[in-house]
Amino acid sequence: MEFFFQQLTNGLAVGGIYALIALGYTMVYGVLKLINFAHGDLFTMGAYLGLTVLASLGLHQHLGAFGGVVVLALMIMGLVGVVGILLDRAAYKPLRESPRLSAVVSALGASIFFQNALMLVYGARYQYYPKDILPKTVINILGMPVPLMRILILAVSILMMAGLQFFIQKTKTGTAIRAAAIDQAAARLMGINVDRVIMLVFFIGPALGGAAGLMVGLYYGQINFTMGWVYGLKAFTAAIMGGIGNIPGAMLGGILLGLIEAFGAAYISLAWKDAIAFLVLIVILIVRPTGLLGERVASKV
């Protein structure tokens, strides 16, 4: 029972991270119908920038453990968000009117660029977060020990997702984003500044991805310049699982994928962990061709 509970909490924490990254894929896809393959590397960038800021400013020494991490997270989100906007300007904006596969190649190129830029700046070896930032408290839930870190990650990701959901559904700017996602031309005619919406989407998505990168750094303690491929691919899988372009779908897909992986690794086989995740995805897509919460627009055969 305890083993099961450990896997459950671990799966939920990892799922929360996947969900945060998946939101970036799904938001960009919703507005631009573009798969931003460089998103995973923006996530890595968040992890590395977090390490740099932590090492150079020592926020947790001045502001206390939690205050320091909150300020750090806000700084990283802002920085990675700006990089996201720059990425859009440089690599995607010139390709708005071109065939979609060209934009995909541009995205793959941008991903290679970021990955190698990070490698050149930080080196190819693993980098380690200082161990003493957050206290390694273990708390008891129903008599089972759970590391505080896992609960924090899950809580923070749910908080961010709830905030995003509120922003998208209830505010005027959120309505503009939804309108641009449905029909860009019509949104323009209604006086919505679609270019600003795209800029905003390219800020929010990478900001959430950067926050996820910071969480991975704090949770696992070690980061590598190639980890964006794996996390990006998983999060993209999660976004597709939930129905790409659909924000609650990305959250559901992320959590689900985290759980599938945790239980698959624990009860079936650790070596086949990644294969199980993809297999479940394929089965879901065979049954529901546009994902769990996606609209039904698949072509018939």
Next chain:
Amino acid sequence: MIGRIPKRFFVYGVLTALLVSAPLHLNNYWLDVLNNVGLYVILGLSLNLIVGHSGLFNLGHAAFYAMGAYTAAILNTLFHIPILMLIPASALTAGIFALIIVRPIIHLRGDYLCIVTIGVGEIVRIALINDIFGITGGANGIFGISRPILFGMKISKPDEFFWLIWIFVAITVFLFYRLEQSRFGRALNYLREDEVAAEGSGINTAYYKLAAFVLGAAWAGMAGTIYAAKMMTIAPESFNFWESVLMFTLIIMGGSGSIPGVILGAFLIIGLPELFREFKDARMLVFGIAMVAMMIFRTGGILPPRPRKYPIDHAQEGSVNP
């Protein structure tokens, strides 16, 4: 009549002559690079059938390549069947694998198909690493694959492989050119441009998509056999996601749906990193920038396909009875 031959045919002729004379003036290192280019031309053309002609988003082509390479390697090392005799077997395995895998997912929309093909590629790679059925040799792969023998001649040096690979390329180009001009090729183009209209005109879209996938996969399987014969050892990491990305990129960069474009794309994808060697560690960084820049400045690829032309036969036109 000579005046009627388009100028580009002279360019093709000169380039072919240069290529054929390559073993005379290139050293073994550059011949080997050229052999790699040839392999990627075959792979690119096979993927071009799926991505370029039919417009299906496939980012997992390395899975079919791996299928062919492993089929050949396993049969060769276990039963000592000459490797070139195994080309049909590899094609068959890769083709049947594609048929089984792709049949249930062929109706997925573009981006959903993309992640599924990525997933299939990853599943195949993980299966190979985990030594599925105990015959793939795990993460180390398979070694001791025998050299190909053709007409009693052992092929082992780069210049000998040059002929094997580039003759295979020539056959591939000829066959794929004929396929492009056929009813089959036109049907694929139609469903790429407008699936609903194609279906409305009586094209069985599911059948044609599946046929394109199976044919492309079978061809990649054959390329896998040649790769196994060339390297003598294969490992799962030779067929990772990055390989699929390379194949995909070379098509879009060169000109999706165009045979000369794909050939040029293969030269660029293999050649550019060689040229960027002087940037040392920043080589891949520059490569990434080049990918983005090339897409921005040549959106449709460097040599996009020429529009189809159906010349009117003037001799016949004149003799039409009033």
